[in-house]
Amino acid sequence: MKSRANLVFARLEGSANAYYERRSLMIIDDERPILITLEALLQRHGYQVDTAPTASQGLKLLKTKSPSPVLLDLQLPDAEGLETLDRIKTELPDMHVIILTAHDSLHNASANHTRLKNCSVW
Template structure:
């Protein structure tokens, strides 16, 4: 793994595309502190516009955006700059979209919420060497809890609608929501 600060400024450019504004802001700050020159967008249209005349060397793109699919941005970036290293983030991971993302040029596919250190490792990992597994990965209970919270927020905090979409009894969901997040 190379150090980002060893690269020339033009090779430290990073595009972040995510419609979750608080997450985008936190990730933007974290990546800036790590030495990247960050541009961010909160939609497919914004991401495509940000590619502009000087496509970035790195990108972190959410799969599902309000105005479309983040894979459109991955594809457009790979056409303009085939050597760009892209990591796709998603709260809805499945094998088919992971395969599609890699075919379109992504170097990794991470589940949300992803840690900034894990994202940097994925972006900077050499092609021959796989990045090490995370030191403190989220537990399965935590991943489940995060997924439930995300669906709950997407359903505008409507317990009945969330329970229906998760194929879960409403009272069970209420008990889960009343508890603290697992470690």
């Protein structure tokens, strides 16, 4: 029989796990320095981070996990970012996607909202 303290601890541990599961996200980007930097920065802020260097690996991971949001690079080696965005939105319509790009404009993006903003990690 479990003691009352063990039951309370198990309940708290379960709550913490649920909290961190909600704070998970995925980064799909082929540039390793960006991937590593964003992953470290977000983990420091309490996020569980899954990473994928290609669109196909990212889509495969999304079928087994449900991180939200997804940070998606538009320039990937195996697929166009907007095509990947369309696939994500078709297969997982409630998924939030944040587009990362070095370009200063997004034309014909099928994102729910588009906001252009300078971003700096430093």
